[in-house]
Every structure is written in structure tokens, then in C-alpha cells.
Amino acid sequence: MSSINYQNIINKLGNIKIIIDSEQVKKLSQDYYYFSPILLNKLADKKADLIVQPSNEEEVLKVAQICVNHKIPLTVRGAGTGNYGQCIPLHGGIVLDMTEMRQIHWIKNGSACVQAGVKMATVERATRKEGWELRMIPSTYKIATIGGFFGGGSGGIGSINYGQLRDRGNLHRVKVVTLEDEPRILELKGDETNQINHAYGTNGIITELEIPLAPAYNWLDVIVTFPHFMNAAQFAQHLADSDGIIKRLISVHASPIPEYFIALKNYLSKGESCALLTVSENSINSLSELVKEYQGKITYQEDLEKKNSLNLIEFTWNHTTFHARNIDPNITYLQTFFFTLEKVEQMYKTFGDEVMIHLEFMRLGGKAIPAGLQLVRYTNEERLNEIIQYHEQNGAFIANPHTYILEDGGRKHIEPEQLKFKKMVDPYGLMNQGKMKAWTENS
Ligand SMILES: Cc1cc2nc3c(=O)[nH]c(=O)nc-3n(C[C@H](O)[C@H](O)[C@H](O)COP(=O)(O)OP(=O)(O)OC[C@H]3O[C@@H](n4cnc5c(N)ncnc54)[C@H](O)[C@@H]3O)c2cc1C
Structure with a gap:
């Protein structure tokens, strides 16, 4: 039984949007894990205590600070179309729904800068007007978010030309909010983005991404x-x-x-x-x-x-x-x-x-x-x-889709660099608890 007083947390969140209705909370605590009969048995009863929907970076920082102060587990969510229970909270706490952060900041010279919660179909519609399109999209592109794709996806339509999301060059820059004693915004560029790319939201909250585009065709x-x-x-x-x-x-x-x-x-x-x-x-x-x-x-x-x-x-x-x-x-x-x-x-x-x-x-x-x-x-x-x-x-x-553990899926090995990064950005291990084996075994 959690000792956290959520009424107190709701008061502290002030004007930030929240959802407390039990059915909606349950819905927003789930993804497409049930494609796996193994995960269905393990995850069906998992649920957050509260859904929080920030609209900007300041609000994300505020939520991060509250989670750190009260040691509340935090699980980031895009559209919840992931397949391995990636955004299902194993230990309750807050699910941070990013879909209110959906601005497209700019599109120029074959790159785009967008907020993490924007749907990929929306980005693609905008870039096509400028003669560009996304390098790759998942088949869920109509609803899936760009932050969720980089956080939990692997590749998709376009991978025949550009490989997988984690291939060098497929992500230029990200902004990430940390869960340190005093949360801050980090900017990761080039290879540094590997720390958050396909990390299931265990290594910081992605708020903004700069992505390379591809020439658009008919x-x-x-x-x-x-x-x-x-x-x-x-x-x-x-x-x-x-x-x-x-x-x-x-x-x-x-x-x-x-x-x-x-x-x-x-x-x-x-x-x-x-x-x-x-x-x-x-x-x-x-x-x-x-x-x-x-x-x-x-x-x-x-x-x-x-x-x-x-x-x-x-x-x-x-x-x-x-x-x-x-x-x-x-x-x-x-x-x-x-x-x-x-x-x-x-x-x-x-x-x-x-x-x-x-x-x-x-x-x-x-x-x-x-x-x-x-x-x-x-x-x-x-x-x-x-x-x-x-x-x-x-x-x-x-790449086993019947596990929610990051390293037991596609990776097969613990990445020391990712663990080192997690120790810095999430020293209390609050983010998507129980998903990163390296953390569970080393803390
Ligand atoms: C029918 C179906 C088809 C699919 N097809 C494909 C496919 O073609 N290619 C593919 O790669 N995947 C595919 N998937 C999986 C999934 O749709 C994609 O990976 C999708 O891009 C996930 O986006 P989302 O917004 O739904 O993320 P979510 O499911 O909400 O989140 C995915 C992971 O990313 C983390 N995350 C989300 N947002 C952030 C953020 N802002 N900061 C940090 N972490 C974050 C979450 O914690 C979670 O671990 C498919 C799934 C289904 C059900």
C-alpha cells in the first residue's frame, strides 16, 4: 500500500492538468501488451495512481520536482501504442501523459524540431508541405507520438532506406528533463542521444527532438x-x-x-x-x-x-x-x-x-x-x-516481445553507458521502475 498522499500531490500540482477518474487512469496505464499472452498474465492489473498531462517544459520540471521530493514512481507515456508494457507502471505512481506537448517548432533544411508529444502523422503532414517527410514511421503513425517512437519503437516504414531509429544520424538532438534533486533540462546531441533512444523512458523525460527528414515522394x-x-x-x-x-x-x-x-x-x-x-x-x-x-x-x-x-x-x-x-x-x-x-x-x-x-x-x-x-x-x-x-x-x-525488461527484449546486454547516465539523471530510480535490469541489479 502506497504511503503517498495523492490529495497533497494534486494540490501541489496546481493548474497542471490531471486525470483521477479510475477508468480513465486504468486506460492510460496500459498499452498493447496483450498481444503477448505472457505479458497479459503479468501486467493486466497494473495501474497508476494519477495521470498528469503537462503542457510545457515548466510543467514537466514541476512534476519532476514533486516526484523527486516525494519519491513517486514516474512513467512517461506518449500514445500508449507500445507493445511490451513499456509504459505500464509496475509500481503505481504518476503516469506522465505527454500528448499535450505537441508543437512543431520549425522545419528547415531537411530537419524538424518538435515537441515530444506530437503525433507523427501531424509532423509528416507539416513536413510534406515543405517537400520533406519523416525518415521512418511506425504503422501506428496516425496516433503514436514522436517521443514514444524514439523512447520505445525500433523502426518501420522507411527503414528499408534509413535503417533503425538507433542508427547513427537518425536523431540529431533532444531535450531531456532529469529527476535529480533539482531537476534540469539537458541537451543531448548526436551519439549522446543513445542514452534515451529506445530506453523505455527510464533515462529522463524527452520534451523536444530535432530529427533529420527525408525527401518526400508521391x-x-x-x-x-x-x-x-x-x-x-x-x-x-x-x-x-x-x-x-x-x-x-x-x-x-x-x-x-x-x-x-x-x-x-x-x-x-x-x-x-x-x-x-x-x-x-x-x-x-x-x-x-x-x-x-x-x-x-x-x-x-x-x-x-x-x-x-x-x-x-x-x-x-x-x-x-x-x-x-x-x-x-x-x-x-x-x-x-x-x-x-x-x-x-x-x-x-x-x-x-x-x-x-x-x-x-x-x-x-x-x-x-x-x-x-x-x-x-x-x-x-x-x-x-x-x-x-x-x-x-x-x-x-x-528480439523477444514477450518481456517488459529492456535488456531482455532486443538488446540482450546491459549498456554501461546507459546505466551511468541513469545514475546521473534519475538517481532515485523513479523512472519506469522495474524495466531496466541494469538498474535493478546494480542498485
Ligand atoms: C498495431 C501496432 C503496430 C506497431 N507498429 C510499429 C512499427 O511499425 N514500428 C515500431 O517501432 N513500433 C511499432 N509499434 C509499437 C509502437 O506503436 C511504436 O513504438 C510507437 O512509436 C510508440 O509511440 P507511443 O507514442 O505510443 O509511445 P508509448 O507506447 O506511449 O511509449 C513507448 C515507450 O517510450 C517511452 N516514452 C514515451 N514518451 C516519452 C518521452 N517523451 N520521454 C521519454 N520516454 C518516453 C514510454 O515510457 C515507453 O517506454 C506498433 C504497435 C502496435 C500496437
Whole structure:
């Protein structure tokens, strides 16, 4: 039972917006953790004591000071679309909802400076007017915040060109509020931003980001179907390696996954696999030639900006899992770096329909590689772990989405620099308690 008197805290917060309604507090204490049956069991009952919604940096500093003075756990939240219980408070306290901080300060020379709580779709709409777009967006871009993406995401649409969020050059500068005895605002530049990039909000409250942009294209959404999955995968690798064809998304789905895409059913055939693509308008003829080489068939092609566009983005990355679970809630997923198509084929043959292959192509270390967000027909935890182990023993790297511990997910190791930084900015270990193993084991 918490000894903190929250009425006293509410009084101290003064005019800063708060939410105390129990149902809303519960809603704003959760994310999409339930895609994992393992996390569902562990996190369903977790809840904050209070939601606080700051509108500017002064208010963030004030909340930080109150949390330090009263040793209140603080969990930062963007839109709460994270998948691993990243913004679920394990020990109650304050959830700091950043969505009121949504200003776009400037867009110039291929960069933008924005507040952390702005939605990525809003930023992209603004930058496109200037001829630029975001280098990468998650499939949740319509609601997810830019601070939440850098705090908890990894990559997405655009990763085929720019790699992952943590790759050098993908974040120029951030402002971060600390939870020291006297909270202050730090500015981190270049490599220094690694301390907060994909740190699950354990290392300071990001209030502002300066991000590099990409030249904007007129994008077309394209669906290509293939009778055989490996043809689809080989086509996708060839497209990923074709430097002359401008693309933003290469997403491949082995049959029967396309059957979960109800809204796309007019363009898909039972038993076939498909590729969902975003390519530039002026690359469509070259794409058609490549499609022919692999016996594929273009069944849909539409300008992404058209009003009734199907917006294929929202069927890719983890939206694929979302659609599949709408039909079969027993389905869960894995996140895998296959590195080669040989590895993909091996797993395809080994697991068949139990682990349905969904690939997203991205650049890694200068090469285009297939990464997987496979759909798993879940039976029990033991079997899930067996599947993970088989992948890892056979050279496919799993970023485990069934844990809320930072280092047990994608990283696999404790980063001494990040721990050192945490000791400075959060000396009382108040931020997103229980998520950073390095802190738990060293404090
Ligand atoms: C259907 C679906 C599809 C998805 N597709 C993708 C995808 O394509 N690519 C991808 O990378 N992810 C994907 N995700 C995960 C998630 O949507 C993204 O990572 C998203 O960008 C998170 O943004 P958010 O605002 O919802 O962050 P939240 O979920 O609110 O927060 C994520 C993490 O960042 C921290 N955080 C949030 N704001 C701040 C801040 N201002 N300062 C410090 N820490 C902060 C939180 O504490 C938390 O640990 C998907 C999830 C779902 C459910």
C-alpha cells in the first residue's frame, strides 16, 4: 500500500492538468501488451495512481520536482501504442501523459524540431508541405507520438532506406528533463542521444527532438500476389536490393496471413502469398518488370494520398498481428532478424502454419535484410520458448516481445553507458521502475 498522499500531490500540482477518474487512469496505464499472452498474465492489473498531462517544459520540471521530493514512481507515456508494457507502471505512481506537448517548432533544411508529444502523422503532414517527410514511421503513425517512437519503437516504414531509429544520424538532438534533486533540462546531441533512444523512458523525460527528414515522394500503395511464398520473398529481396527503384515499404506475408486482411480481400486470393509495397509513382514501371520476373501479379495500385486509399501501411509491421488477432485472439508474434532468405526458408519449412512468416525488409549495416514479425499460433509458454530457442540456435536473432525488461527484449546486454547516465539523471530510480535490469541489479 502506497504511503503517498495523492490529495497533497494534486494540490501541489496546481493548474497542471490531471486525470483521477479510475477508468480513465486504468486506460492510460496500459498499452498493447496483450498481444503477448505472457505479458497479459503479468501486467493486466497494473495501474497508476494519477495521470498528469503537462503542457510545457515548466510543467514537466514541476512534476519532476514533486516526484523527486516525494519519491513517486514516474512513467512517461506518449500514445500508449507500445507493445511490451513499456509504459505500464509496475509500481503505481504518476503516469506522465505527454500528448499535450505537441508543437512543431520549425522545419528547415531537411530537419524538424518538435515537441515530444506530437503525433507523427501531424509532423509528416507539416513536413510534406515543405517537400520533406519523416525518415521512418511506425504503422501506428496516425496516433503514436514522436517521443514514444524514439523512447520505445525500433523502426518501420522507411527503414528499408534509413535503417533503425538507433542508427547513427537518425536523431540529431533532444531535450531531456532529469529527476535529480533539482531537476534540469539537458541537451543531448548526436551519439549522446543513445542514452534515451529506445530506453523505455527510464533515462529522463524527452520534451523536444530535432530529427533529420527525408525527401518526400508521391507514393503508390501496391499489392502483388504470388502463388508461392519463396517467390514473394525472393522478389522482395531483389526489390530491396534494387537501388534504382524508390520505395518506402516492402512487407511480405506467407499464406494464410493474407486471409486475415479482410479489407483487402478483393485484391488477394486464398492460398496465395502477397507483398504489400509503397513505391514512388515514377518507379512503378520498373517495379512491374521486376514483378513479372518472379511470376507475381499486381492486383492493386493506388496513390497513397487519395481519399479512399486502403493505406497498406496499416496492414504491415505490427498491424499485421493486430488484424490476425482480430480474427484469432490466440495468435501472438515474434520479432526476428533472419539476415538471409535461406534462414527464412529454413524456418518456413520447419514450423509451417504454426509460425506464419511475415517479413519486413530493412537496411542493417548497409545491407537490405529480411526481418520477421511472424505470427505464432500460441499453445503454451513452453512451446513458445522452444520456438524462440530453435531460431536462436539456428542463427536467427529474436528480439523477444514477450518481456517488459529492456535488456531482455532486443538488446540482450546491459549498456554501461546507459546505466551511468541513469545514475546521473534519475538517481532515485523513479523512472519506469522495474524495466531496466541494469538498474535493478546494480542498485
Ligand atoms: C498495431 C501496432 C503496430 C506497431 N507498429 C510499429 C512499427 O511499425 N514500428 C515500431 O517501432 N513500433 C511499432 N509499434 C509499437 C509502437 O506503436 C511504436 O513504438 C510507437 O512509436 C510508440 O509511440 P507511443 O507514442 O505510443 O509511445 P508509448 O507506447 O506511449 O511509449 C513507448 C515507450 O517510450 C517511452 N516514452 C514515451 N514518451 C516519452 C518521452 N517523451 N520521454 C521519454 N520516454 C518516453 C514510454 O515510457 C515507453 O517506454 C506498433 C504497435 C502496435 C500496437
